[in-house]
Amino acid sequence: xxxxxxxxxxxxxxxxxxxxxxxxxxxxxxxxxxxxxxxxxxxxxxxxxxxxxxxxxxxxxxxxxxxxxxxxxxxxxxxxxxxxxxxxxxxxxxxxxxxxxxxxxxxxxx
Numbered sequence: 001x002x003x004x005x006x007x008x009x010x011x012x013x014x015x016x017x018x019x020x021x022x023x024x025x026x027x028x029x030x031x032x033x034x035x036x037x038x039x040x041x042x043x044x045x046x047x048x049x050x051x052x053x054x055x056x057x058x059x060x061x062x063x064x065x066x067x068x069x070x071x072x073x074x075x076x077x078x079x080x081x082x083x084x085x086x087x088x089x090x091x092x093x094x095x096x097x098x099x100x101x102x103x104x105x106x107x108x109x110x
Contacts, residue, residue, distance in 0.1 A: 009053040010041035011068045018071035020057065022050055040068070051079040 008023040014036045021032065021041060032039050040062060048056060054075045062068045 003049060005047035005049055006044070006053055007047050008041050008043055009048070009057060010039070011057075011062055011071050012036040012040065013038040013067075018067050020054060020071055020075035022053060050075075054079050 006022040006024060008026055008028060010021055011018055012021050012032050013019075018038075021028065021039075023041065026041065026043065029039055029041060032041075042060070042062070044053065044056065054072060057063060057072045058076060063072055
C-alpha cells in the first residue's frame with residue numbers, strides 16, 4: 001500500500017453505488033459532478049493516507065447516513081484490512097497428503 005496522503009475525502013454516488021472518494025483539494029467536486037451524484041466531500045484537519053482517511057470518516061457525521069456508512073465500511077475493509085486475516089507462508093497440500101487424510105478418516109470410521 002502507498003503512503004500517498006490526501007487533504008479531502010468523502011462519499012459520492014456513481015452508477016447507483018456509493019463510493020469513498022479521495023482528493024487533494026475541493027476542485028475534485030468539479031470532476032465528480034460529470035459522472036457522480038450526491039457528492040459529499042470534506043476537508044480534513046491534516047493530510048491522511050487512505051486507511052487513516054477512512055478511519056476518520058467512520059468517526060464523522062457522514063457515517064451517520066446508512067448508505068454512506070456501507071461505502072465507508074467497504075473502504076475500511078479494503079484499506080485497513082478490517083475483519084480479514086491474511087495467512088502468510090502456507091502452501092497448498094499435495095495430492096498425497098489429501099489421500100492420506102482421506103484414508104486415515106476411512107480407517108477411523110470402520
